[in-house]
Amino acid sequence: TIRFILIQNRAGKTRLAKWYMQFDDDEKQKLIEEVHAVVTVRDAKHTNFVEFRNFKIIYRRYAGLYFCICVDVTDNNLAYLEGIHNFVEVLNEYFHNVCELDLVFNFYKVYTVVDEMFLAGEIRETSQTKVLKQLLMLQSLE
């Protein structure tokens, strides 16, 4: 089960924060900082997994952006690692070569993409074709 999804850049600016557990605002800020501290010190020789409090973070870096998913320790690491990649490929297709600025200016659309693919902390849809078709349909609506 996903506890939260974070997209952060190397400087620690949050580009997306999606919470699937109740946290208050201070706690969220603390988590964001902790995740940044934990993830940015790791290099390519490290695993894509980090133990984090009672959970673990599965993360992958794309250019200057870290995509982090916090899941339960018993969850399947590789499935979530590829879940991230699948999500990134959808973003890339949807924004035609996605870059960090797309996520900034279209933050409200990113939430829609997330909800199509992950809901209630679970994987909702994995087919890129289906997700993109739906997103294009929504895009065409007024």
Place this chain on the structure above:
Amino acid sequence: MPAVSKGDGMRGLAVFISDIRNCKSKEAEIKRINKELANIRSKFKGDKALDGYSKKKYVCKLLFIFLLGHDIDFGHMEAVNLLSSNKYTEKQIGYLFISVLVNSNSELIRLINNAIKNDLSSRNPTFMCLALHCIANVGSREMAEAFAGEIPRILVAGDTMDSVKQSAALCLLRLYRTSPDLVLMGEWTSRVVHLLNDQHMGVVTAAISLITCLSQKNPEEFKTCVSLAVSRLSRIVSSASTDLQDYTYYFVPAPWLSCKLLRLLQCYPPPEDGAVKGRLVECLETILNKAQEPPKSKKVQHSNAKNAILFEAIALIIHYDSEPNLLVRACNQLGQFLQHRETNLRYLALESMCTLASSEFSHEAVKTHIETVINALKTERDVSVRQRAADLLYAMCDRSNAKQIVAEMLSYLETADYSIREEMVLKVAILAEKYAVDYSWYVDTILNLIRIAGDYVSEEVWYRVIQIVINRDDVQGYAAKTVFEALQAPACHENMVKVGGYILGEFGNLIAGDPRSSPLVQFNLLHSKFHLCSVPTRALLLSAYIKFINLFPETKPTIQEVLRCDSQIRNSDVELQQRAVEYLKLSSIASTDVLATVLEEMPPFPERESSILAKLKKKKGPGAVSGNELEEGKREGGELNGAGERPGDSSAIGASNAVRLHIPTHSLNYDIIYPPPPLFQSTPSPSADLLGLRSAAPVSAAPPSAGSLLVDVFSEAGPAAPAAGANDDGFLRFVCKNNGVLFENQLLQIGVKSEYRQNLGRMYLFYGNKTSVQFVNFTTTLKPVDPLVEGGAQVQQVINIECLTVFSDAPLLNIKFRYGGALQNLTLKLPVAINKFFQPTEMSSHDFFQRWKQLSQPQQEAQKIFKANHAMDTEVLKAKLLGLGTALLEKVDPNPDNFVCAGVIQTKAQQVGCLLRLEPNAQAQVHTHFPVRALGLESRPLGVSSVTTLSLCVSVVHHSFICNKCL
């Protein structure tokens, strides 16, 4: 500026975002934001009605400002208005705002729920999905109340669109997680299970998460999912890499769905139906076979997706633990990964192999990889991989390889990361003990541990080595010789001094024949360390000295001189001073015989499970249990004791009433080691049990001979009675007060009066016979009372209570008696909760908030938001908080509505300072926010027990607030 150039959406928003990005300083950004907020506010307040587009744009700007980290206190109503727009883009922004800025304002909730309701019944799939996503994102109780009945209907309806079904399934899952009592599957169960057969793979992918969660809670009702899952899995596994089109990911058919199916099957034992089982085994074999096939793509995505399924399949094989062939194949596959160039795979293989090691079928196969794993421990760059390697070595250890593994772990310890040293030390200590064939090896190993990582050697470890040495005559001489040698080192760890002092004090005579380790040499060696040691170690050494006087009469003048010198006999530490005085007196006036009796060698300790194991279990915890700390705490309750107990060690003797070095009082228990508290007599009780787990000695097992019996607040076992007390309600009343009626029925009334001081308490129980007939054979599990209770009479019982460490379950009291021939049997919870051991602490506003801020680690804080069941009257709240035992700090919180309190929880094992803050939500009049932060006052960093304390405090307070009778 890509978004603007893409030309859709809101230009004003894009301009605003650009402005913010161009701000050179934080001040400039705040200025720009304030300007925008003023602008939006005036638009919202203006006379001119805003069109949908503008409203959407401004709400979206507010959302952006909120996401930048600024507070937003208006715009909610406009966002709610957007929900009823019939334009998708407006509705979407409205729902997004609501989902991100959840607000418990009850007026709005009603409006929001109304809009959701309309969208759910709109038959427009896009709107339905928006509404469902909003419910899934917010997941509040109010929403569950409003929609938990409707969503299952949408989920199984024949005409619901696939995408809506997907959202409905997960929405329901969210509601089930937050409010399980409101989601009643009953009639829908079978249709939900059959979603596993749905043609649309996306529907299956979403629904299976719901089904898995429901199966975990109600396995029996959902067990038909097993055969459906197997056939679905079988179809996917046997399909060609292109069959599933949209659901094929880098040539791997439906990897996520496969994983979820395999995960669902892990909720159940192996299928009983032979055909189903055969089909499943076939699937698992196919998955293992595919791992050996050449990859269809060089991309890491391909191998990751394939291996995600493989690891999940192996997890299922391990879960079944019944197919030797598959287990061994799994092990071989993981063995290949151990040397893979991908760090991820090496890590996962080590992790997965750890569970394989505990299966009897694969244990031997796992052992064959020992060299690779040792190599990983030495060479891996990522500490988390090394940690897994250490875990695996621990798991694969048995008699045949223990010496090798322990030696490797010891050598790794020299360079191990600080973060994992303590755990490594515990593991080495456990393995050394468990697989010791000759105990000299064991002693060497532990002394090495202390030498290499002395700081990380916890009390449990050195208590244990002493315990074992005392219990085994064959190793005592060797131990004495070895510690003597170890102490020669110019700088040795204080733990070494402790072990050395203890062992030489007991067995120094075994090496005293050698002039190089004559009594005086031994004494001088120990005493040369004395001044560098902390008070507890010095206390232990003083006890060793008095033992020396008994072992070696010739050392008496030297030692007496040491005891007599001012730095001992007038030591400012009262414990040290007392020991010096008492030992000096004892050695001067007691006859040799008396001395020999009092200072006799320690008798063997009872054999039982090592408390180190308990400590390790505690450290590791059960993993990902979220929002479950309370339960975790309960489970650990029984284990925590180990930490507080010491071997019946001479280090703690020397107190007021009597010096008792060891006086066996009971075949299994030795006397208390602590100075008896002035209030009570020291008595034999289970709390004196030495090392190991409390569960071995339930209260009722103690002989009812002693005058007053310490109630072991920890004994989970308690009397053999139902766990729950018959007086939960009565119990709650005592959270904030100490006197009252604990229980009453037609026959019996039980009154309670109690008082607490620090970690001690005394409770008077009054059993009143309400009838006119005698009760006969009246017994309670606490201690004997008069077996006859005349009609109308009252019998009194006094019990003394000592809080050993943090606990969650109240001790139980079982009462039996005969009334007119019928046996009456009652089990009650004694009204003892952790807050009884609060000592109030006054502090200034400045101190309070400074400490409050310092206590910001996640494990230092717990909180709960709950509904107050009753109107929140200030005076009542105050009375409750005072009753809680803390100091209520007036005029400390700048917000006059809030209450802040401070206190220290006193247990024998530790003291935990707690700061509490109750934040009644004045607006809503219903929600109360209750965070607690705490700091362990001991020097060690705050451990699990403190977190438990916090959760307990919160829960106790919560209880006191939902119960209106507790005043």
